[in-house]
Amino acid sequence: MxxxxxxxxxxxxxxxxxxxxxxxxxAIGKCLKYEKEKFEVYPSVVLDVNSELEDFQNAIEKSKKELRKIIDEAKKKIYDDKMVSIFEAQLMVLEDPQLIDAIKNEIIKNKHSADYSIHSEFSKYIEPLQKSNDISHKERAKDIEDIKLRIIRNLRKKRWESKLTQSxxxxxxxxxxxxALLFVRNxxxxxxxxxxxxxxxxxxxxxxxxxxxxxxxxxVLNKISxxxxxxxxxxxxxxxxxxxxxxxxxxxxxxxxxxxxKKDLSELINVESKTKDNVRVKLYANMDLLSEIPSLIAFGAEGIGLFRTENLFFDLGDFPSELEQTEIYSSLAEKLYPKILTIRTFDLGGDKINLMNYKEANPFLGWRGIRVLLDNKPILKNQLRAILKASIYKNVRVMIPMISSVDEIVMTKEVLEEVKNELSMEKVRFDENIPFGIMIEVPSIVCCLNEVAQLVDFVSVGTNDLTQYLLAVDRANQKVFKLYQQFHPSVFRTLKVILNDLKETKIEVSICGELASNFMAIPLLIGLGYRYLSVNEYLLLQIKKLILSLDASECEDLANKVLNACTQDKIITIINEFMQKIEGIDYESL
Amino acid sequence: MIEKEVTILNRAGLHTRPAATLVKLASKFKSDFYLMQDNLVVNGKSIIGVMTLCAEQGSKLKLRFDGEDEEEAAKEIVDYFNRGFDEL
Known part of the structure; x- marks a missing residue:
C-alpha cells in the first residue's frame, strides 16, 4: 500500500x-489486550506447611494437565510432530524429581510459601542461562520461565484467559x-x-x-486500548x-x-500455468515451515523449489540429528511425490542462525552457507546422508547455498560421493543420480557459469543475496537501506547473463528469491526468458493468475526496454506502464 | 563408585534433546548419576539441572555413577556420549 x-x-x-x-x-474488529499477569513473589513464612504442600502439588498437577492439553491441541491442529516436542520438554520439567523435591524441602524446612519456594528454586536454573551469550540458552531460560509462571499462576488459582466471548x-x-494455539479455539x-x-x-x-x-x-500495548x-x-x-x-x-x-x-483462485489450482501465447512457466513453492505441506499441495505448487532447512533449527529448537532429518525429508518427499522436493543444505551464518556463537565483523562476507558446511564436514555429511535416504522415490534434489567458486562445487560433490559410497556399503537405498544444484547468489559464480554447467544439474537464483552482493549493500543496515534496489539495472542485466550462459545446456534455471514473488517483476522475468519460478506459497495462485493474462512476446519487449534503462526509477516507470495495460488484473490490488 | 571423563563430540553440544535423552537413560538405573563441569555438579536425573550445563562441542565432563547397577549405567551412558549423542 x-x-x-x-x-x-x-x-x-x-x-x-x-x-x-x-x-x-x-481483519477489521475490536482489540483485546492480552496481558499476562505479572506475579510478584515475596519471601513469606507459612504456618500450615501441609496445606502449602498440598496446594503446590495441586498446582503441579494442574500445570501438567494444561500442558498435556496443549500437546493434544498442537497434535490436532499442527501437522508437525516436531513442534510438539517443545511442549513435551516443558512437561518433563514438571516431573523433575530434583526440582520438585527441592521446592518441597524449601516449604518444609524453611516454612517458605510455595510461590516463593518455586521462584527461588527455579531462579537457580534460570539466572545462569539468562546470563549466557548463547541465544539457545536464553531461549531455554524463556521456556523454563514459562513453566515457572504456569505453576505460580495455578497456585493462585488464576487462569490466563484465552477464551473469547466475542470476536x-x-x-x-x-x-x-x-x-497462539489456544485462542484459535475461539x-x-x-x-x-x-x-x-x-x-x-x-x-x-x-x-x-x-x-x-x-x-x-x-x-504496541501502550498505543492501543x-x-x-x-x-x-x-x-x-x-x-x-x-x-x-x-x-x-x-x-x-x-x-x-x-x-x-481465494475462491476464484481455487479454480485455478488445476489450471496449467502458461502465458496467453502458450509459454509454459512452471511454478514451484518456497518452503520453510514443516506445517505448510498440506496448503502447498492445496495451492497447486508443482513442487518445492526451495526448502530452507536451516529453519529446522527454529522448528525443533535445536540441532536436528541425521535420524530426525531423514524422517522429515522422507515424509516430505513421500507427501509430495511425484512432485519434486529441492532441499537446500543448511544456510547458516550471515543474518541467519549462528550456532557456534561465533561473531565476526562482516557476517555477510564471512562464514556462512557452504563455507560453514565445508569446515564442518560431519554436519554436511549428516545432512547429505539424510537427503539421500529420502531420495528413494527419485523426487528429491539437493541444492548448495552461497557457492562463490567452482572449487566449492567440486569439494561439495566429493563429500556427496563419499556419502554415497558409505550408504552403498551400508546397503542403504537411495537415488544414485540425485540431481545436484547450486544457488546463484554470489556474483563471482555468474562469471564461471560455463564451468559450473559441467558440474551441476540445475541452478536457482537467490535474488535477495545476489542483489545485496551486486550492490554491496547490507539491507539490514538502516543507513544504506535505500541503496538496496530490487529493480537496479544490474540485477536484470545479471539475470540475463545467467540465462544466456546456460542457454546451450539442459540445466534448469529457476529463480527462488523475493523477486520471483513480486508481481511487478514477474512479466520482466518471463520476458528475460525465465521459465521456472519458486514463489511464496500463499501468492502462488495470484501469480498464476497474472501469468495466465500475460503475453510472453510482450514480456520480451518489456525486458528489452528494461535492459536498456539505466536507473531503478526508469525501470519502474517502464514496468508501471506495462502493468496498467494487462487485462483482467486489478493492478491496484497487487 | 565409578568416575569417567567424556568429551562432547557433536557440533551442537549438550542441547535440549540429548539432555532429555540422557535424563531418560539415567532414570532407568538405580544408581545415582552426576555430571561435573569445572566446579559445577548437576544431577543427571534432573532435566532442569542438565539443561543448565553449557557444554559445547569439545568440552570435557566428568561423570560419576554410584549404586548397585553403576557398571551398566556407566557403560550405557558413556557410550551415548561417545556416539556424540547420535549426531555425528
Missing part, C-alpha cells in the same frame, strides 16, 4: 502502526506458541504483538491456522487504529475481494 493511498483514506485521528507481516489476511483481535507483548480475528518475527513459533502457528498476524510493533477499533493488514504488516469510515470501506472491499480471489 502506498503513502498517497494512506493519506487519502485516513481520518484525522487515524494512527498507522507498522510491523512485520507475519501471517497473511485482513477480537488479540494484542500482546509477546505471544507464545501455546497462546473467534480470534488476528494477532498483533510487540515481540516475535516471521520465524517465531507464534507466527508459524498463525500461518498454519490462517489467522492474520503482524508482529514486531514496538511498544482494549475495545479500540482497528484494522490488521497481514499482507503489509499494518495495524490501523481509529481507521475512520474511508479506511473501513476500503478494507471491507479488500476482504470481499480477497475472499472472492
Amino acid at each position: 502506498n503513502f498517497d493511498l494512506i493519506e487519502k483514506l485516513k481520518d484525522k485521528d487515524t494512527v498507522i502502526l507498522t510491523g512485520i507481516p507475519s501471517a497473511p489476511g485482513y 477480537r483481535i488479540i494484542f500482546a507483548h509477546e505471544l507464545s506458541a501455546a497462546d 473467534e480470534v480475528l488476528a494477532y498483533v504483538a510487540e515481540g516475535g518475527s516471521l520465524t517465531s513459533h507464534a507466527a508459524l502457528i498463525a500461518r498454519a491456522l490462517n489467522i492474520p498476524a503482524v508482529f514486531g510493533i514496538e511498544n 482494549s475495545e479500540d477499533e482497528v484494522i490488521v493488514d497481514g499482507f503489509h504488516g499494518l495495524v490501523i487504529k481509529n481507521p475512520g469510515p474511508k479506511f473501513i470501506e476500503y478494507y471491507r472491499k479488500r476482504i470481499i475481494e480477497y475472499d472472492k480471489l
